[in-house]
Amino acid sequence: MKIVVCIKRVPDTESRIRVAGDGRSIDPAGIKFVMSPYDEFALETALRVKDAQGGGEVVAVTVGEATSAEQLRSALAMGADSAVLLKGQPTLDGLATARALAAELREQNADLVLLGMKAVDADQQQVGPMLAELLDMPCITVAASIAMEDGKVVAHREVEGGVEVMEAPTPAVVSITKGEYEPRYPSLKGIMAAKKKPLQEKDAELGESRIEVRELSMPPERPAGRIIGQGVDAVPDLVRALREEAKVL
Amino acid sequence: MANVLAVVEQRDGALRRISGEVVSAARQIAEATGGEVHALLIGPQGAGSNGGELGRYGAAKVLVAEGAGLDNYSPEVFAATVAAQAGNGYFAVLFGASSQGRDLAPRVAAKLDVPLAGDATALEVDGGELVVTRPVYAGRAFAKVVLKGEPRLVSIRPNTFRATDAEAAGAVENIGVEGDAASARVQVREVKAASGGKLDVGEAPIVVAGGRGMKGPEHWNLLEDLRDALGSTCALGASRAVVDSGWRPHAEQVGQTGKTVSPQLYFAVGISGAMQHLAGMRSARTIVAINKDPDAPIFKVADFGVVGDAHEVLPKLTEEIRKLG
Numbered sequence: 357m358k359i360v361v362c363i364k365r366v367p368d369t370e371s372r373i374r375v376a377g378d379g380r381s382i383d384p385a386g387i388k389f390v391m392s393p394y395d396e397f398a399l400e401t402a403l404r405v406k407d408a409q410g411g412g413e414v415v416a417v418t419v420g421e422a423t424s425a426e427q428l429r430s431a432l433a434m435g436a437d438s439a440v441l442l443k444g445q446p447t448l449d450g451l452a453t454a455r456a457l458a459a460e461l462r463e464q465n466a467d468l469v470l471l472g473m474k475a476v477d478a479d480q481q482q483v484g485p486m487l488a489e490l491l492d493m494p495c496i497t498v499a500a501s502i503a504m505e506d507g508k509v510v511a512h513r514e515v516e517g518g519v520e521v522m523e524a525p526t527p528a529v530v531s532i533t534k535g536e537y538e539p540r541y542p543s544l545k546g547i548m549a550a551k552k553k554p555l556q557e558k559d560a561e562l563g564e565s566r567i568e569v570r571e572l573s574m575p576p577e578r579p580a581g582r583i584i585g586q587g588v589d590a591v592p593d594l595v596r597a598l599r600e601e602a603k604v605l
Numbered sequence: 606m607a608n609v610l611a612v613v614e615q616r617d618g619a620l621r622r623i624s625g626e627v628v629s630a631a632r633q634i635a636e637a638t639g640g641e642v643h644a645l646l647i648g649p650q651g652a653g654s655n656g657g658e659l660g661r662y663g664a665a666k667v668l669v670a671e672g673a674g675l676d677n678y679s680p681e682v683f684a685a686t687v688a689a690q691a692g693n694g695y696f697a698v699l700f701g702a703s704s705q706g707r708d709l710a711p712r713v714a715a716k717l718d719v720p721l722a723g724d725a726t727a728l729e730v731d732g733g734e735l736v737v738t739r740p741v742y743a744g745r746a747f748a749k750v751v752l753k754g755e756p757r758l759v760s761i762r763p764n765t766f767r768a769t770d771a772e773a774a775g776a777v778e779n780i781g782v783e784g785d786a787a788s789a790r791v792q793v794r795e796v797k798a799a800s801g802g803k804l805d806v807g808e809a810p811i812v813v814a815g816g817r818g819m820k821g822p823e824h825w826n827l828l829e830d831l832r833d834a835l836g837s838t839c840a841l842g843a844s845r846a847v848v849d850s851g852w853r854p855h856a857e858q859v860g861q862t863g864k865t866v867s868p869q870l871y872f873a874v875g876i877s878g879a880m881q882h883l884a885g886m887r888s889a890r891t892i893v894a895i896n897k898d899p900d901a902p903i904f905k906v907a908d909f910g911v912v913g914d915a916h917e918v919l920p921k922l923t924e925e926i927r928k929l930g
Contacts, residue, residue, distance in 0.1 A: 393852050486711045494681075557903065581904070585912075
């Protein structure tokens with residue numbers, strides 16, 4: 357079976373985010389870029405499904421600028437068999453990204469399309485279901501684990517207060533959240549092998565972004581708080597402050 | 606027409622808390638555009654019996670789509686039903702950024718070929734445009750965006766827009782569902798409730814979150830006791846370190862690789878305050894930090910701090926809150 361995993365290059369979650377001079381984007385200086393953590397879970401899931409099936413093919417695809425080849429090489433080092441870089445600048449308009457991915461997916465004939473449930477930069481959480489609609493495939497979002505059963509994908513989906521066990525026939529799109537597995541580290545052998553694996557570049561069919569960013573700003577500073585005191589003796593004062601000052605109890 | 610469609614949610618016949626927030630946010634837009642708010646409620650037979658209640662938040666009309674097999678969320682039927690209705694010339698269509706809304710809204714956006722802004726924290730109509738403020742980088746920055754499409758699709762962050770009273774007719778009108786849940790490709794095989802069916806951290810008005818300072822999963826009863834004392838609107842949260850250590854499930858994780866939360870009250874207990882955690886909870890209205898280390902970064906965002914061992918402070922705090930009854 358063939359599994360396509362869509363990944364994205366994003367700032368590391370411990371990076372310091374600063375607004376650039378244009379007031380509409382972030383300043384990339386000093387930022388370490390990584391594969392979005394949820395995409396790592398999606399790739400790990402794909403590699404495990406491939407192993408469980410006793411074979412198959414895993415293709416990593418991204419929409420991004422030339423620098424995103426770095427994250428595709430990481431995917432290849434983790435175990436993906438080939439990679440496709442759709443060159444273009446992704447924006448907050450997830451539908452544009454989904455359209456570019458859909459154009460590639462139509463050529464891939466994948467049995468399963470996996471991606472992180474969200475990219476940790478735009479935080480839109482929308483490309484997966486949009487991609488499924490464009491491809492007319494069934495879609496399950498926020499799956500913590502998946503299994504293949506008789507041509508169906510069975511997913512455990514996290515919802516408020518519980519888990520929904522859902523199933524869909526393949527080909528299907530499934531967005532992945534953190535499950536019980538940590539993404540594997542690339543081995544030295546994997547990193548060496550990755551250099552020889554095919555990485556194809558194409559232009560992304562992104563079209564125009566229909567989400568216009570007017571302004572990007574830092575979150576408002578929280579007003580300075582105060583230390584109520586030390587240990588158990590501070591508790592009555594804390595409860596009083598919550599009741600009388602903050603009025604939240 | 607400058608009407609606004611509010612897609613609301615119900616579970617087991619009761620309107621979900623987010624529904625009032627979505628209708629109220631829709632009303633805020635409709636007041637600026639001079640239109641009406643129409644609520645859209647989808648569910649099984651009888652699900653619309655409480656639909657009229659949405660009038661109190663400002664829904665002039667409540668469109669009820671009832672269908673067999675819709676006890677659980679059926680993505681395909683819901684998306685087709687919302688898309689069919691949303692195409693009726695609405696200025697904007699609002700969803701809650703709940704589990705359901707986050708799954709549903711992008712499908713509708715793709716069906717209508719319009720962009721979607723997710724997880725909005727503020728909305729404003731400016732010169733006929735809808736300006737949406739939404740967090741990016743898990744709240745480490747905020748973007749003000751304008752959507753080039755009609756209708757404008759937006760999901761709103763839970764606990765951010767208040768459900769406020771504004772009497773309107775709330776006239777219930779039955780409409781049909783599109784498609785049939787039984788023949789949908791995606792099927793719910795089973796629903797497993799989490800332990801005790803507790804409230805989700807992403808939507809709870811009060812959150813009690815624990816970190817490594819709790820010293821082990823066996824001490825979580827201290828946090829559970831505090832949660833119980835705070836009542837049914839309180840949920841448990843956890844730091845990434847705690848989830849990575851396997852002490853708590855990922856569903857409880859707060860931060861950039863977990864849930865981004867905006868409760869009225871957030872207790873950070875034994876959490877030092879890594880950047881990715883602060884990103885996920887700094888928009889809480891009131892933050893309380895309890896930590897042994899007076900230099901922990903969490904105290905920089907906390908409104909009220911107590912320096913001390915969580916194991917000593919928590920039982921006393923639970924006791925004092927119980928006294929309030």
